[in-house]
Amino acid sequence: MKCFYPFKDKSKNKKGSNSAPEPRNLNKLDNSALNRTTRSLPSPRSIPELYKEKEQNLRVFSLQELREATNGFNRMLKIGEGGFGSVYKGTIRPADGRGEPLVVAIKRLNQHGLQGHKEWLAEVQFLGVVNHPNLVKLLGYCCTDDERGIQRLLVYEYMANRSLEDHLFNRARSTLPWLRRLDIILGAAEGLAYLHEGLEIQVIYRDFKTSNVLLDGNFKPKLSDFGLAREGPRGDHTHVSTAVVGTYGYAAPEYVETGHLKAQSDIWSFGVVLYEILTGRRVLERNRPTVEQKLLDWVKQFPADGKRFSMIIDPRLRNQYSISAARRIAKLADSCLKKNSEERPTMNQVVECLKLAIRESEEANTSNKIPVASSSNLADRRSKRV
Ligand SMILES: Nc1ncnc2c1ncn2[C@@H]1O[C@H](COP(=O)(O)OP(=O)(O)OP(=O)(O)O)[C@@H](O)[C@H]1O
Numbered sequence: 001m002k003c004f005y006p007f008k009d010k011s012k013n014k015k016g017s018n019s020a021p022e023p024r025n026l027n028k029l030d031n032s033a034l035n036r037t038t039r040s041l042p043s044p045r046s047i048p049e050l051y052k053e054k055e056q057n058l059r060v061f062s063l064q065e066l067r068e069a070t071n072g073f074n075r076m077l078k079i080g081e082g083g084f085g086s087v088y089k090g091t092i093r094p095a096d097g098r099g100e101p102l103v104v105a106i107k108r109l110n111q112h113g114l115q116g117h118k119e120w121l122a123e124v125q126f127l128g129v130v131n132h133p134n135l136v137k138l139l140g141y142c143c144t145d146d147e148r149g150i151q152r153l154l155v156y157e158y159m160a161n162r163s164l165e166d167h168l169f170n171r172a173r174s175t176l177p178w179l180r181r182l183d184i185i186l187g188a189a190e191g192l193a194y195l196h197e198g199l200e201i202q203v204i205y206r207d208f209k210t211s212n213v214l215l216d217g218n219f220k221p222k223l224s225d226f227g228l229a230r231e232g233p234r235g236d237h238t239h240v241s242t243a244v245v246g247t248y249g250y251a252a253p254e255y256v257e258t259g260h261l262k263a264q265s266d267i268w269s270f271g272v273v274l275y276e277i278l279t280g281r282r283v284l285e286r287n288r289p290t291v292e293q294k295l296l297d298w299v300k301q302f303p304a305d306g307k308r309f310s311m312i313i314d315p316r317l318r319n320q321y322s323i324s325a326a327r328r329i330a331k332l333a334d335s336c337l338k339k340n341s342e343e344r345p346t347m348n349q350v351v352e353c354l355k356l357a358i359r360e361s362e363e364a365n366t367s368n369k370i371p372v373a374s375s376s377n378l379a380d381r382r383s384k385r386v
């Protein structure tokens with residue numbers, strides 16, 4: 001799915017190519033993009049302020065180290081490509097130089113320009129501050145000039161199972177079982193709830209979509225891509241005013257119309273992904289008959305309480321799901337997709353509702369209606385619940 005970041009268009013980014021900072025001087029840069037709200041209040045602290053306290057936790061890599069880590073950015077090691085650049089699988093030495101080499105994912109900015117740099121900086125600062133099991137871990141970065149211009153790279157923990165997008169829509173992959181889908185979306189919801197309500201300052205993620213939900217070796221989900229994240233409104237402010245960026249199909253309508261960003265914009269995107277999980281369809285599929293192309297329009301014909309509701313459920317699930325839990329999730333999605341953003345639930349409410357849907361599915365599971373999903377995290381969580 002293509003983004004509509006105006007600044008992801010290479011041709012528009014001619015400025016700023018000489019603005020490479022010294023790696024440890026990130027905090028001296030102009031952080032106005034991250035500080036949309038008033039600075040006059042003494043607290044809470046801004047992300048750049050919080051970052052200053054934690055920056056030593058990030059490793060600073062030289063370009064040469066990352067070249068070696070990826071065998072010269074070898075095409076064979078390329079594992080993904082997004083609006084920001086290419087992602088490679090690589091191997092680095094542990095920070096203390098001892099022990100086994102570490103497998104990592106290395107993202108390399110492929111456009112030179114102020115906006116690309118801002119996105120990179122936002123990612124370093126937000127990920128340098130946050131700490132949650134459902135947010136991807138940033139290990140370090142590289143920020144340097146070389147003969148071909150500025151170089152901006154990010155080094156993350158490697159997520160062996162790629163993204164939720166991959167497993168939900170790639171027909172070459174085996175079907176993602178029902179309980180695993182719910183477990184993944186619950187983890188993603190917990191990550192978003194932490195951003196909205198679990199930090200000193202509210203963080204609006206702004207780019208919630210299946211390709212940004214990465215999966216580790218145990219299918220544990222982690223949100224990635226903080227390049228578009230913003231601090232939420234402070235004090236009496238109801239929203240943050242920004243340029244409209246994000247991904248077509250996922251952005252809340254009021255945000256697209258006004259540029260007024262609130263945490264509720266993320267909730268809308270979450271509702272879109274809930275329907276993608278239920279149906280196994282993308283928010284926009286141009287190869288379908290016209291009435292089925294826009295997912296949110298199509299599902300309206302099959303209300304959660306209606307007799308025909310089950311017709312929207314991903315046929316690859318082959319009835320291996322709990323219909324009552326599916327109805328609950330469709331209702332939750334509908335509430336996330338309320339036109340009036342104030343009527344949408346909070347992420348903590350979403351988390352609670354998803355836990356109920358999982359419990360409901362597990363009960364159906366014990367009466368042998370759904371095969372047991374075998375991931376270790378599912379098994380772990382179930383045993384804790386008992
Ligand atoms: N830490 C990681 N571990 C393993 N794979 C990763 C990691 N980060 C990214 N990837 C892979 O690289 C792909 C591209 O990621 P990237 O964030 O650059 O773009 P995107 O999310 O697909 O699109 P966009 O730029 O519009 O957000 C991901 O979908 C994922 O498959």
Ligand SMILES: [Mg+2]
Pocket residue numbers: 082211212224225
């Ligand atoms: Mg991404």
